[in-house]
Amino acid sequence: MPEKKDRIGFVGLGIMGKQMAANLMKRGFEMIVFNRSKKAVEELASVGAKAAASPKEVARNSDVVIDMVTDAPDVEEVLFGKSGVSEIARNGLVVVDMSTNSPANARSFASRLAKLGVLFLDAPVSGGDKGAREATLTIMVGGKKDVFERCKPIFESMGKEIVYMGESGSGQATKLCNQVAVSINTLATCEALLLGASENLDPNDLLKVLTSGAAGSWNLANLGPKIVKGDFEPGFKAAHLSKDLRYVMQLSEADHLMLPGSSVVYQLFNSVLAENDGEKGTQVLAEVLEKLAAHETLSKQEK
Ligand code: NAP
Secondary structure (H helix, E strand, O other): OOOOOOOEEEEOOOOOHHHHHHHHHHOOOOEEEEOOOOHHHHHHHOOOOEEOOOHHHHHHOOOEEEEOOOOHHHHHHHHHOOOOHHHHOOOOOEEEEOOOOOHHHHHHHHHHHHOOOOEEEEOOEEOHHHHHHHOOEEEEEEOOHHHHHHHHHHHHOOEEEEEEEEOOOHHHHHHHHHHHHHHHHHHHHHHHHHHHHHOOOOHHHHHHHHHHOOOOOHHHHHHHHHHHHOOOOOOOEHHHHHHHHHHHHHHHHHOOOOOHHHHHHHHHHHHHHHOOOOOOEHHHHHHHHHHHHOOOOHHHHHO
16 A cells, blocks of 8 residues: 655745745645635635645645745744644644755754654755745755655655755755855856947857856756846845855854855945835846946846
8 A cells, every 4th residue: 555645734925935835736735725814825725735724734634734925033933823733733743944044943843843742853845935835955954854754745846956965954954055156156257248248249149158167057057047137037036045145154154164155245235225126036137236336237238
């Protein structure tokens, strides 16, 4: 007889969460969902998900609760707020936080939930909205190894590379390392295209060269064409990368570790937020650089 699948509860159906929940359903997991705004709930309900009125109701009707909300205060609200998961805590319930915050938050969530008998994994992801859509995310997991093993089929339904990183907080620590590289690559992409525009190079030919040689990166391949088109719709919101870099800065301060590249990008994203562009995609950094360089944008040149 096939092993019975865990019933999954999903809280937070934004750019990432909605696609991740949909992929779990495609793999045959029974799904109950909660989101504050209702459009995504209706979309998933139309393909068979149950809709819940609160995270508490999600937890009551599932074996594993996944959250994919914005930041640590949001995870706090989902887990410990009014009508939160903890109100229905029971031995053996598993909570998996897949949003990005910090190792300290993960350790705190894990120990507070452990007192209620609830098991916790921090399992942030990388691979962007494309990875969420195509179920090709990289998932980095911290927490107890046996809980990780139990949840592996769940992770494999949303991602391709699933890596156990160690005790609670290791997933978030790994994700912050990832964000150091992502943020500096974002800056590299924007700078290379800016120099190309200044030298009147054809941006599409330039991208062809850059993406196929040693300079190639996820950022260049995915954000480069958007910058050239002047498309600043979010796959990954600028406000979220700024949040991640804030946590990187906290770790660098606590560890007395100099991270000059990340510091510069963090400061540049302060300028993005000052322009009220936090809800745009991270590629909007190109606009900040263009202003600093007093150089016309690629998209404006094309018009
Ligand atoms: P998003 O589109 O802004 O979605 C955030 C979701 O969280 C929304 O469904 C929102 O509900 C919900 N939410 C926020 N605060 C909440 C609260 N206090 N209580 C209940 N629900 C709350 O963000 P996203 O791009 O999906 O990212 C989610 C997380 O994944 C973030 O931590 C982000 O850093 C990380 N991440 C994102 C990407 C990416 O490429 N997008 C990649 C890797 C990791 P409403 O709809 O009601 O506002």
